[in-house]
Structure formats: structure tokens, C-alpha cells
Amino acid sequence: MVTIGIDIGSISAKAAAIAKDKLLGSKVILTGYNARQAGMAVFEGLLKELAIDRDAVGRIVATGYGRNSVDFADQAVTEITCHAAGAHFQDPEVRAVIDIGGQDSKAIALGPNGRVTDFAMNDKCAAGTGRFLEVMARALEVDLDAFGEMSLQADEPAKISSLCTVFAESEVISLIAKGARRTNIIAGIHASIGARVVAMANRLKLQAPVMMTGGVAHNIGVVKALEDKLGLPVQVSAHAQVNGAIGAARLAAGG
Amino acid sequence: MSDQEKTIDPEKERRKIKSVKTMKDIMTHYYIEAKTAEETGKKVAWITSGGPVEPLIAMDVIPVYPENHGAMIGASKMGTDLCEKAEGMGYSGDLCTYALADIACSTVNGGPIGGLPKPDMLVCGNNICGTVLKWYEVQARYYDVPLFILDTPFCHTEFSDEARQYVRRQIDEYLVFLETVCGKKCDHDHLRDVGRLSMEGQRLWQAVLDTTMNKPAPMSAFDAFFHLALIVTLRGTQTVVDYYTGLLEEMKNRVAEGISAVPEERYRLLWDNLPIWFKTRWLSDKFAAHKACLVADTYTSAWCGSLPYLDENNFLESMAEGYSRIYLNIGTDRMAEMVVEMIDKYEVDGLVMHSNRSCKPYSLGQYDIARIVQEKRGLPTLIIEANMTDARSFSESQIDTRIDAFMEVLKG
Numbered sequence: 001m002v003t004i005g006i007d008i009g010s011i012s013a014k015a016a017a018i019a020k021d022k023l024l025g026s027k028v029i030l031t032g033y034n035a036r037q038a039g040m041a042v043f044e045g046l047l048k049e050l051a052i053d054r055d056a057v058g059r060i061v062a063t064g065y066g067r068n069s070v071d072f073a074d075q076a077v078t079e080i081t082c083h084a085a086g087a088h089f090q091d092p093e094v095r096a097v098i099d100i101g102g103q104d105s106k107a108i109a110l111g112p113n114g115r116v117t118d119f120a121m122n123d124k125c126a127a128g129t130g131r132f133l134e135v136m137a138r139a140l141e142v143d144l145d146a147f148g149e150m151s152l153q154a155d156e157p158a159k160i161s162s163l164c165t166v167f168a169e170s171e172v173i174s175l176i177a178k179g180a181r182r183t184n185i186i187a188g189i190h191a192s193i194g195a196r197v198v199a200m201a202n203r204l205k206l207q208a209p210v211m212m213t214g215g216v217a218h219n220i221g222v223v224k225a226l227e228d229k230l231g232l233p234v235q236v237s238a239h240a241q242v243n244g245a246i247g248a249a250r251l252a253a254g255g
Numbered sequence: 256m257s258d259q260e261k262t263i264d265p266e267k268e269r270r271k272i273k274s275v276k277t278m279k280d281i282m283t284h285y286y287i288e289a290k291t292a293e294e295t296g297k298k299v300a301w302i303t304s305g306g307p308v309e310p311l312i313a314m315d316v317i318p319v320y321p322e323n324h325g326a327m328i329g330a331s332k333m334g335t336d337l338c339e340k341a342e343g344m345g346y347s348g349d350l351c352t353y354a355l356a357d358i359a360c361s362t363v364n365g366g367p368i369g370g371l372p373k374p375d376m377l378v379c380g381n382n383i384c385g386t387v388l389k390w391y392e393v394q395a396r397y398y399d400v401p402l403f404i405l406d407t408p409f410c411h412t413e414f415s416d417e418a419r420q421y422v423r424r425q426i427d428e429y430l431v432f433l434e435t436v437c438g439k440k441c442d443h444d445h446l447r448d449v450g451r452l453s454m455e456g457q458r459l460w461q462a463v464l465d466t467t468m469n470k471p472a473p474m475s476a477f478d479a480f481f482h483l484a485l486i487v488t489l490r491g492t493q494t495v496v497d498y499y500t501g502l503l504e505e506m507k508n509r510v511a512e513g514i515s516a517v518p519e520e521r522y523r524l525l526w527d528n529l530p531i532w533f534k535t536r537w538l539s540d541k542f543a544a545h546k547a548c549l550v551a552d553t554y555t556s557a558w559c560g561s562l563p564y565l566d567e568n569n570f571l572e573s574m575a576e577g578y579s580r581i582y583l584n585i586g587t588d589r590m591a592e593m594v595v596e597m598i599d600k601y602e603v604d605g606l607v608m609h610s611n612r613s614c615k616p617y618s619l620g621q622y623d624i625a626r627i628v629q630e631k632r633g634l635p636t637l638i639i640e641a642n643m644t645d646a647r648s649f650s651e652s653q654i655d656t657r658i659d660a661f662m663e664v665l666k667g
Contacts (some may be wrong), residue, residue: 048592065652081661104653116664118629123640203622 001058004046005248006039006073007082007131008066011102011130012215013038016245018253023089025050026242035066043072059252063244065103077251078106079244080119086247087211088114090237096206098197098234099225099243100216102130107201120203126165128196135165136189140182144229151187153219158188163196170229187221194225201230210234213243269514272478274502282484283493289317290372298375298437301394303387304487305557306380307405307429307578309453309570312491314433314445317369318378320488321394325353325644328360331367334644340365350489352391352613352644361397376400376436378429382407382584384616403432407579411586414564414576415567417594422575443571450570453491454562459499460486466506467550467602471515472523474504476549477539478516480530486558517548522665525597526552527624528617529643541655545662551601554595557582560593587620591627598632605665606636613642637661 002024002245007014008031016026027046031038039062062070063082070076079099087094088110097108105128109118126132137144151157158180162168167190175185193216210232216222217240227234237243292299300311305323311318328334334356340363341355342348346354356366364370377400379391388404405425408418419653430441466473471604474482482502489495509515526549531538537551542549564580567571582590592605606628608621625636637657642648 065656076659078656078660078663080656081663115667116660118635119660119664120638121653123653 001128002052002056003058003249003252004043004060005245005250006060006062006064006070006251007079007080007083007242007244007248008035008039008041008062008064008069009102009244010065010104012241013042013064013066014241014242014245015042016249017050017052017066018089018246019247021253023239023246024052026239026245028241035069036071036157039066039070040072044101061248061252063248073253077248080106080121081116082244082247082251083213084108084110084247085114085250086239086243086245087213087237089246089250090239090243091209091211091235094209094211094235096204096208096210098201098202098212099214100129100193100197100212100222101214103213104202105129105197106208107197107204109204109206112217118204120200122196122200125163127168128193128200130214132165132168132193133189133216133219133222135169136172136186137142139169140176140185142182142186145218147186147190148218148220148222150183151190152224154181154187155248156184157191158163159168160185160188160192168192188218190225191228193222194229197226198229206230206232208232211237213237213240215241217241266518267665270393270516270518272474272482272502274498274505275481275500277501278482278485279496281489283555285488286368289319289437290368292317292372299372300376300378301371301374301391302378303356303380303383303391305383305578305581306378307426307572307574309449309491310426310430310433310441310446311378312453312489313449314377314437314441316433316437316438317372318488319374320372321357321390322353323484323488324360324366324368324371325591326484326530326532327368327465328356328366329644330535332533332646333366334533335646337365338457338645338647348645349612351384351386351390352642354386356644357390358393358397361394374398374400376432377402377404379403380405380407382578382581384583384614394439401432401436403429405429405578407584409586410580410584410589412589414580418573418579422579426571440451447489447570450565450574451567452493452496454489454565454567454570456486456492456495456499457559457562457565459503461495461497461556461562463503463506464551464556464559465600466503466510467548469510469512470523470602471517471520472548472550473509473514473516475516475539475554476526476555477530477535479552479555480535483555483558490558515548517543517546519546520548521546522547522605522662523550523601523603524596524605524607525550525594525601525603525608526554527594527621528611529554529614531609531639531641532643533646534641536651537651541658545658547662547665549607550603551597552644553582553590553597556597583616588627591624593629594624594628598628598634603634605634605661607661608636609643610638610640611643612640612648613644635661635664
């Protein structure tokens with residue numbers, strides 16, 4: 001029997017299918033305006049891609065901010081529990097997860113069974129999230145996908161001191177005006193995210209191995225900044241963006 | 256749907272606390288009396304929630320609590336509007352929102368009861384925070400009335416003899432202040448009786464709160480937030496003693512009949528900090544949906560926490576210590592000890608802390624307390640970032656997720 005996890009985030013909707021402890025596949029689409037529709041679209045899209053019949057699907061677990069909008073799911077579970085389950089599924093040794101998504105960031109401590117023992121989330125602020133990076137990419141006129149590689153070429157990372165996305169954007173604009181190099185500004189932005197997320201993560205007693213999940217994990221610059229501040233190696237989930245959906249599918253299978 | 260067609264859920268009706276109506280009547284009567292004081296020739300004193308009210312009662316002065324009013328403003332969802340007004344007057348939005356709402360309300364006579372009655376005097380105790388000093392100074396200037404400040408030294412671990420003398424002398428000054436403003440002498444025999452009634456009221460309030468040691472709990476912290484109003488406002492009167500005697504009896508009956516605050520109570524939680532007044536119903540329903548009952552809290556228990564330091568045979572002398580050693584005027588280590596004592600007493604499974612942007616003294620140290628609780632009792636803590644009065648600091652979907660995730664941790 002196939003189980004499905006659906007993760008409706010603020011920016012993207014993800015779905016993953018699991019059968020017999022194996023990941024069959026996953027899919028990501030933009031959430032858009034209607035979370036319910038996005039849930040249905042990503043679910044149907046995934047089934048189509050994997051050529052799975054609707055009748056072959058067993059339990060469905062929904063997660064993410066739109067978890068309660070997915071009315072065809074059997075259960076709604078928070079993304080905290082799902083990210084822990086997803087990370088545990090990928091690597092049972094993992095004891096900590098740092099997830100940076102579109103509009104939130106969270107740190108999760110896991111027990112050996114993959115259950116959450118403690119967690120911390122960002123407060124009502126977009127700084128230190130994917131949205132923050134999007135705003136900065138726009139200000140710098142750089143494709144967000146290029147951020148990671150570009151930051152590695154920095155020779156003198158800029159200092160971004162503001163904790164607020166809007167004010168940090170002003171800081172970036174004034175750095176551009178002063179002629180600072182893009183690579184250095186981007187490295188500064190990553191360091192600022194790293195500092196903010198690690199300050200939050202330090203509320204918990206995080207133990208290695210640490211896995212990073214969420215779409216922002218694809219950005220090598222942020223990963224390096226986190227390692228730097230955390231003082232621990234950070235492994236990136238091979239399925240970073242769909243880790244929550246994988247965890248949901250795993251929980252749907254009773255894992 | 257018309258009223259006749261509304262279906263009454265007998266189970267819900269059974270669960271309702273019947274004393275609520277009496278409480279509402281008493282509070283309505285109290286506010287009418289306060290708002291008509293000018294006509295009846297009575298004096299009105301505005302006083303802080305942790306201030307020494309007994310001498311006011313003994314002098315037949317009506318005590319009025321801007322903080323209680325702030326709670327009403329919050330519960331009526333009028334806080335944001337008044338806070339914005341105060342910000343427009345030049346006050347920072349980072350200040351205490353009770354202060355902001357009160358200061359703004361004075362200029363427009365707004366809020367749920369059309370503003371508080373004009374004070375004849377202000378009585379400010381800084382045992383709860385430092386903001387009250389500036390807040391009451393602002394109001395003393397605005398209303399052009401005398402202000403008395405009771406300065407209680409911070410009690411990190413103990414209450415020294417020097418501190419006792421310092422506060423005790425101020426209590427004498429307080430009585431002189433009242434005699435001057437009221438133009439009459441204080442009847443010390445009457446004050447002793449008021450002290451006795453105050454302690455009796457506090458003992459009854461503690462007994463009411465302690466009924467939640469029963470499993471399931473007959474009431475929750477959300478109920479305590481409501482029933483608290485009397486021990487705050489009219490402490491030292493027979494009204495309070497009578498009311499809590501009745502409430503205690505109702506709680507005991509609920510225990511005997513197995514009536515619980517939360518249907519099928521499974522998880523017992525401890526609340527820390529002030530309520531989020533504009534969201535109490537939502538939070539109550541949210542936790543109840545998880546079969547979780549907030550069985551105790553550090554907030555409402557503060558109005559009976561000084562009992563060990565008070566002496567009904569020597570009330571005036573013991574006031575110095577009783578009014579200094581309150582929850583917000585002690586060190587974080589001692590606060591954590593008290594939290595751990597409550598965890599054991601009420602047998603709770605986890606902590607819910609409201610990190611209150613509006614109340615710094617209450618919120619400072621919460622992460623340390625959470626850590627100590629984790630170390631000593633191995634219990635998890637949920638932190639909810641909000642504000643007691645101003646809805647602008649409340650993000651429902653984020654808090655919804657945090658509560659769900661916390662309950663998933665507890666359920667294991």
C-alpha cells in the first residue's frame with residue numbers, strides 16, 4: 001500500500017509517496033492563492049507522474065500551514081513532527097533538524113526513535129527565512145539559485161546588522177550604493193541568517209548529527225553559515241524541500 | 256436561527272460554572288458604585304494590582320484598578336485601538352499595553368465601560384514592575400491628584416530586616432497620606448478587621464485554585480482568569496469572602512459529581528504569565544480539543560501567594576513582607592522553585608509560557624525557568640509569543656501550529 005504525505009507551505013506545496021519503506025517519488029508546485037486546490041493538484045500530479053492509481057493509495061497525512069485545508073487527508077500533523085519523521089526516515093542517526101522554509105525557520109531536537117523531544121520556531125518575523133532571501137535576491141537583481149555559489153566567492157563578507165527583513169533590505173541597498181561587491185553582500189546576508197537561526201536553535205540542546213531541511217537547504221552559503229555559527233557539521237537532506245512531505249507519508253504508514 | 260430554535264447542549268450546560276452570574280453582578284455593582292462615587296461623596300483611588308488595598312477599604316475609599324480595566328479592554332478586543340491611540344500620543348508601542356490602553360482611555364473615556372471614574376488619588380506599588388511608576392506619574396499629572404508610591408525592594412532570595420523597616424515606614428506614610436486626602440483618621444481596629452477579611456479571602460481563593468488538584472480538574476486557569484477579579488479588586492471585604500465561599504462549594508460539588516472543565520481531560524498543563532485576554536476563548540477551545548486542561552497558573556495564584564508572610568493578628572506589621580515577596584518581585588531561581596512546586600502539586604505534564612511583549616518583568620527569565628523545569632522534572636515547555644491586550648502581536652496560525660506540535664510531543 002502506498003502512503004502519501006502532503007506539505008502545504010506558504011510558498012510551495014509538496015507531496016511524497018512511500019511504499020514498503022521506500023520513497024517512490026515526490027513533487028513540488030507553487031501553493032498560490034488556494035491551499036486546498038494546491039493540495040489536490042500536487043497530489044494528483046504526483047500520482048500521475050508515478051502512475052499510481054488513486055485506489056492504491058492508503059492513508060494520507062497533511063502537514064504545513066495549509067494542513068487543515070487538505071480535506072481529503074486522513075490526518076493533519078504539524079510540520080515539526082513531520083520534519084523530524086522525514087529526517088529520521090532518511091538517516092536514523094540524525095538528532096537535530098534545522099528547517100528553513102518560505103516563511104518560518106525551526107530547530108528540532110529528536111530522540112533515537114525519531115520523535116520530537118523539543119523544538120523552537122521563529123517568531124512573527126520573516127528574517128532568517130526563505131522569504132528574506134527572496135527579498136534580497138530581488139534587491140540585488142540576482143537569481144536566487146545563484147546565491148549559494150556566489151557567496152562562496154566572497155573575499156570580505158559584508159555586515160548586515162538589522163534583524164528586520166525590510167530594514168536589512170535598506171542596508172543592502174545602501175551597501176550597493178557604496179559599491180560593495182554582490183558576492184560579499186550575499187555572504188553577509190547568509191551570515192545574518194545563520195546568526196539568527198542559530199540563536200534560536202541554541203535555546204535547545206542540539207546534538208550532532210544535524211540535518212538541514214527545507215528549500216533554503218539548497219543554498220550552500222546558508223549551510224556554511226549555519227555550520228560556522230553552530231560549530232557542528234550540517235548535512236543537507238537529499239530531499240530537503242520535500243522532507244516534510246516525506247515525514248508525513250512516513251507517519252501515514254505508521255512510522 | 257431564533258433563540259427558541261437554539262439547541263441547548265445539556266452536557267455543555269452542566270459544565271458551565273454557575274457562580275459566573277453572581278460574579279458578573281458583583282462586578283457590575285462595583286463599577287456602578289465607583290462610577291457614581293462623585294454623587295455619593297465617596298473617594299476613589301486608582302491602585303496597582305499588587306498595591307496594598309486594605310487601608311483603602313478600611314478608609315471607605317473605592318479602589319479602582321486600571322489593570323483590571325486593561326484586562327476588560329483586552330477581553331472586549333478594544334486593546335489594539337487604544338494602544339494605537341496612545342502611540343499617536345507619542346508613547347512607544349513597546350510599553351506595557353495596560354499602561355498604553357489606560358492612558359489613551361483617559362483622554363477619550365473609551366473602552367467597554369466608557370472609562371474609569373476620575374480618581375481622587377493614586378496608589379502605586381512597584382512590587383509588580385517599574386513601568387507603573389511612570390504610568391502613575393503620567394496619570395497623576397493628567398488628573399492633577401496626589402500620588403502615593405510604595406517602593407518595595409526586590410527580594411532576590413530573602414527579605415532583610417532593613418527592607419522590612421524601609422517598607423514598614425512607608426506603610427505608616429501611606430496611612431498619613433490617606434488620612435490627609437480623606438480628611439479623617441484611620442480606624443486601626445477596622446483596618447485589623449479588613450486585614451483579617453483580606454487573608455480569609457486569600458485563603459478561600461487558594462482553596463478554590465487547589466480544587467484543580469483533583470483529576471479531572473473542576474475548573475481551568477481560563478476560569479481562574481475570570482474569577483480572579485474579586486480577589487484583586489475587593490480584597491478585604493465580606494463580599495469577597497462570601498463569593499469565594501460559594502465558588503469553593505460549587506467546585507467541591509463539581510468534583511463530587513465528576514464535572515470537569517475539559518471533557519475527557521488527559522493532559523494537565525501549567526500556564527505562566529498574564530492571560531492573552533482577547534484570545535482566552537480560542538486558546539481554551541484549542542487546548543480542550545487536545546483534551547488538555549490548564550490546571551494551574553502562576554498568575555492568579557499570585558493573589559494568595561503571600562499568605563505565608565501575612566499575620567492576621569498583626570496585619571499592619573506583616574504587610575511589608577507580604578507586599579514585597581510576591582511572584583514578580585523575587586529572583587528567577589525562586590520563581591523556578593515555585594513553578595516546580597506547582598508542577599508537583601497539580602501534577603502537570605507540561606508548561607505553557609506566554610512570552611508577553613507587554614510585560615517584561617514577567618517574561619524575563621522564562622527561558623531559564625523552562626530549562627530548570629526540563630532539568631528538574633523533564634517536562635517540555637511551549638512558548639507562545641503574544642501580548643496580553645494588543646492583538647497586533649498575536650499570530651494565530653503560527654501559535655496554532657506551535658500548540659499542535661507541542662501536544663504531538665506530549666502525546667509521544
